[in-house]
Amino acid sequence: xxxxxxxxxxxxxxxxxxxxxxxxxxxxxxxxxxxxxxxxxxxxxxxxxxxxxxxxxxxxxxxxxxxxxxxxxxxxxxxxxxxxxxxxxxxxxxxxxxxxxxxxxxxxxxxxxxxxxxxxxxxxxxxxxxxxxxxxxxxxxxxxxxxxxxxxxxxxxxxxxxxxxxxxxxxxxxxxxxxxxxxxxxxxxxxxxxxxxxxxxxxxxxxxxxxxxxxxxxxxxxxxxxxxxxxxxxxxxxxxxxxxxxxxxxxxxxxxxxxxxxxxxx
Numbered sequence: 204x205x206x207x208x209x210x211x212x213x214x215x216x217x218x219x220x221x222x223x224x225x226x227x228x229x230x231x232x233x234x235x236x237x238x239x240x241x242x243x244x245x246x247x248x249x250x251x252x253x254x255x256x257x258x259x260x261x262x263x264x265x266x267x268x269x270x271x272x273x274x275x276x277x278x279x280x281x282x283x284x285x286x287x288x289x290x291x292x293x294x295x296x297x298x299x300x301x302x303x304x305x306x307x308x309x310x311x312x313x314x315x316x317x318x319x320x321x322x323x324x325x326x327x328x329x330x331x332x333x334x335x336x337x338x339x340x341x342x343x344x345x346x347x348x349x350x351x352x353x354x355x356x357x358x359x360x361x362x363x364x365x366x367x368x369x370x371x372x373x374x375x376x377x378x379x380x381x382x383x384x385x386x387x388x389x390x391x392x393x394x395x396x397x398x399x400x401x402x403x404x405x406x407x408x409x410x411x412x413x414x415x416x417x418x419x420x421x422x423x424x425x426x427x428x429x430x431x432x433x434x435x436x437x438x439x440x441x442x443x444x445x446x447x448x449x450x451x452x453x454x455x456x457x458x459x460x461x462x463x464x465x466x467x468x469x
Contacts, residue, residue, distance in 0.1 A: 223314045223315050223316070224268055224269055224316040224317070224318065224336050224369075225269065225270060225271045225308060225312045225314040225317055225318070226263040226269045226272045226273070226367065227273045227274075227304075227305055227308045227319055228259050228260060228263065228272065228273070228274050228275070228291075228320050228322050229242065229274075229275045229301050229304060229320070230243055230246045230256065230274065230276030230283075230322045231243035231246070231322065232276070232277045232278065232298060233246075233276065233279055233280055234278050242321045242322035243276065245322070245323060245424055246283060246322055247283065250325050250433055251438075251443050255325055255424075256283075256322055257289075257291075258443075259322060259324065259325060259327055260274065260290070260291045262327050262328070263329065264290060265329040266318075266329040266332050266333050266336070268332075268333050268340075269332065269333075269336070270312075271292060271314075273293070273308045273311075273312070274292065274322075275293075275294045275296065275304040275305070275307070275308055276295060276304070276322075277295070277296045277297060277298050277299055277304070278295070278296075279293075279295045294308060299382070300385060300387075302375060302378040302382050302393075303379045303382050305317055305375050306372070306375040306376050306378070306379040309372035309375055309376070310376075314372055315371065315372055316336065316339050316369055316370070317369070317370050317371075317375060318335070318367045318368070318369050319367050319369075319393055320366075323423050323424040323429075324364040324365070324422070324424070325422070325424060325433050325437075326364065326365055326422045326436070326450055327364070327365060327366065327367065328366060328446060331350070331365055331366040331447065334409065335348050335366065335367070335368075335369045335409065336348075336369060338407065339371075345405050345406075345407050346371050346374040346405050347368065347369065347374065347393060347397060347404065347405070347406040347407065348368070348369040348370075348407050348408075348409065349368045349369065349393075349394055349406070349407075349408055349409070350366055350408065350409050350410070350411040351408035351409070351410065353410060353416055357392070357394045359416075359468075361391060361392055362421050362468045363420055363421065363423065364422040365447050365450075368392065368393045368394065374397075377400070378393075378396055378397075378400055381400050384399065384400065384401065385399055385400060386399055414448070414451055415447065415451060418465055418469070419461040419462070419464050419465035419468070420451060420454055420461075420464060421465075421467055421468050422436075422450065428463065429467070432460065432464070435460075436453060436454075439453055
């Protein structure tokens with residue numbers, strides 16, 4: 204089971220000194236925000252009186268093994284550029300594939316590992332992200348670390364929306380060179396890109412916690428129903444930084460909410 208918190212000792216001992224990890228929240232493409240899965244649709248909205256992107260940045264800043272948090276996107280409007288993102292580094296690009304934005308953030312930071320989190324995951328959990336980075340530190344020659352279900356299905360994690368994906372910076376640079384051959388930005392998973400990219404890649408998966416390995420949990424925000432659920436959860440939890448265990452228990456105890464999430468996941 205994933206532990207609630209990763210100790211400081213993990214950062215000092217498990218991660219080699221040469222390892223530098225950043226988290227990148229990608230806002231998507233603002234010239235076409237009508238796509239149902241585009242994170243840009245929700246970037247300007249507030250959740251619990253806090254802009255969504257700032258909420259996510261704060262949660263990722265709590266990761267023990269993340270050195271810096273970046274915000275990336277294409278054609279980001281001036282209203283977002285000037286809103287103030289304390290402690291977060293913002294990189295704005297012309298229209299391009301998200302893999303190119305992630306690779307640019309890796310170049311900018313000299314990071315070895317990049318945690319990719321689309322900007323539609325208000326409940327991204329720092330402990331789950333740290334577990335991925337701890338695995339990356341021990342992975343040896345590896346291109347990608349992600350969570351998967353007991354059946355080996357990584358796709359469920361996109362709908363679950365509680366963690367990101369960890370990719371080696373050199374791998375992102377390889378993807379950048381083949382960006383025109385990758386699925387469109389509407390496909391928000393690095394694992395999917397690696398399936399379509401030329402060449403061989405070494406992917407490793409961590410089993411998601413048993414409590415999360417079910418089809419009726421959904422915390423990512425891809426449509427208005429997802430947003431309504433996110434607002435409901437924010438109003439219900441006692442602490443805005445509640446860990447995934449509390450969120451999961453709230454959903455499991457609400458049959459109507461579970462059924463609605465299962466329908467959207469299907």
